[in-house]
Amino acid sequence: MNISPLTVSALHRDGYDVQRVSELLPPNASDAAILTYARRHKWSIITQDLDFSALLAVRGHAKPSVISVRTSSADPGLITSRLRLVLERYRHELARGCIISVDETGCRIRMLPID
Numbered sequence: 001m002n003i004s005p006l007t008v009s010a011l012h013r014d015g016y017d018v019q020r021v022s023e024l025l026p027p028n029a030s031d032a033a034i035l036t037y038a039r040r041h042k043w044s045i046i047t048q049d050l051d052f053s054a055l056l057a058v059r060g061h062a063k064p065s066v067i068s069v070r071t072s073s074a075d076p077g078l079i080t081s082r083l084r085l086v087l088e089r090y091r092h093e094l095a096r097g098c099i100i101s102v103d104e105t106g107c108r109i110r111m112l113p114i115d
Helices: 005-013 031-040 051-059 076-089 091-096
Strands: 045-047 066-069 098-102 107-111
Touching: 005 076, 031 045, 031 051, 051 066, 051 098, 066 076, 076 091, 076 098, 091 098, 091 107
Parallel strands: 045 066, 066 098
Antiparallel strands: 098 107
């Protein structure tokens, strides 16, 4: 599932350089191609797709960082507020390379690469 355009717009207004994959790559771009693109441009990936975290773990990559949104609700307001908190609180870890799983009540962080 994709992150809502409302969340992307809100993060843009906050000053974050957020882009939807559909604006950058072909609609049939593979997860591996998206990871490569993000790593090349020094971007993190915000997703509700668990495949990105699994690919990073299996391949032993240190970047890009992935924020995995694991909320039971797809409400853009909830997701935006959780992402704002994570992006501010963990900006240094995101710059170094990590996977952050975010839900309604908290988050878990693992630094990359995963051994």
